[in-house]
Amino acid sequence: MKNKTILQVNKTYWNATADDWFGVTALPEYGVQFVTENELTLFGDVTGKTLLEIGCGSGHSLKYHADRNADELWGLDISQKQLENAEKFLAESNYFPKLICAPMEDECGIPKNYFDIVYSIYAIGWATDLESVFHRIASYLKKDGVFIFSWKHPLHGCVNVNEGQLIFDKSYFDEEWQTQIVDGMEIMLPNRRISTYINAMTSAGFIIENMVEQTNESTMQMTGEINDRSRKALKLPLSFVFKARKA
Numbered sequence: 435m436k437n438k439t440i441l442q443v444n445k446t447y448w449n450a451t452a453d454d455w456f457g458v459t460a461l462p463e464y465g466v467q468f469v470t471e472n473e474l475t476l477f478g479d480v481t482g483k484t485l486l487e488i489g490c491g492s493g494h495s496l497k498y499h500a501d502r503n504a505d506e507l508w509g510l511d512i513s514q515k516q517l518e519n520a521e522k523f524l525a526e527s528n529y530f531p532k533l534i535c536a537p538m539e540d541e542c543g544i545p546k547n548y549f550d551i552v553y554s555i556y557a558i559g560w561a562t563d564l565e566s567v568f569h570r571i572a573s574y575l576k577k578d579g580v581f582i583f584s585w586k587h588p589l590h591g592c593v594n595v596n597e598g599q600l601i602f603d604k605s606y607f608d609e610e611w612q613t614q615i616v617d618g619m620e621i622m623l624p625n626r627r628i629s630t631y632i633n634a635m636t637s638a639g640f641i642i643e644n645m646v647e648q649t650n651e652s653t654m655q656m657t658g659e660i661n662d663r664s665r666k667a668l669k670l671p672l673s674f675v676f677k678a679r680k681a
Contacts, residue, residue: 437562440611440622441512441537444560447619448513452492454617456519459556460494464584464646465673467653467664471498474646476582476677480504483550486574488538488567488583489557493520493531500529507531508549510538512560538567546573554583556673559623564630568638575680581640584675587647591625593670595662600669631676640678647671 448455462471471477481503490496490509500507509531511517517533524531536542538561552571561567571581592604604625611624628645635642649667656664666672 436611437539440562441539443613443620443622445512445537447616447621448511449515450619451617452513452515452519455516456492456523457494458491460491461498461555463555464675465556465586466590467650467667468584468671468673468675469646469648469650474644474675476644476675477551477553477580480551484508484548485551485553486510486544486549488552488554488571489560490520490533491516491555491557493524493533495553495555496520496531497524497527497529500524500527500531508544509533510536510542510544512537537562538570539563541570544574547576549574549579550576551580551582553581556584556586558583559585559626564626565634565637568634568640572638572640572680577680579680581635581678581680582675584673585631587671587674588625588627589670590666590672593666595665598665600666628674635676635678639681641681642676642678644677645674647674 459465464470480499482505484506485499485504486508487495488510490511496507496509509520514535517535521533534542552574588606592602592606593600594603606627609624609626611622614621614623649671653664653667
């Protein structure tokens, strides 16, 4: 029952705010003040490949791959409004991926052992049952298929800036779900440890190939007066990305 409540709270938020998030945090960007796919090249050449995006939002990352000659694209999102925006946006470029409105936790008709790459750009942290979601993602992939995902770094959620000083004001070990107010609406999220993601991936049969937790160079070179978020990004990663392979 708790998971259903969480899903409903978050779905309501995304349906109400989809227009505000149009095109935000999409490839080649992985996250907040973070190195990009242009630098990391984790996807490599996607020509002729079949890709599924978990939490596809407004469709901008799908377009990124379509522009690079991916053969077949699928997108999954909990928000019908997000998918309406994605469908319209992609159709403007004559792209028509298969879009499915469902939670990432659910069985929703996505084919098994089918995809070369499953990826998620700043969405996987919304999962209510991370280990179950990773097992489901593994089932979608062909053998040796690739799983790439980015999300907010847990240290980002533990540290705040107070009068220019970085202050730990939340325990890194606290993974309880928290209700937050964003744009005047409730959302519910946990702050999972890096080890939680690693253990969930290995449980699902993934072999981890890369982990990146690097602030982008333009931020690292900042001097003089900087805002609080940049001050934090100079000292710790705000985001992370994993690349893993199905064994």
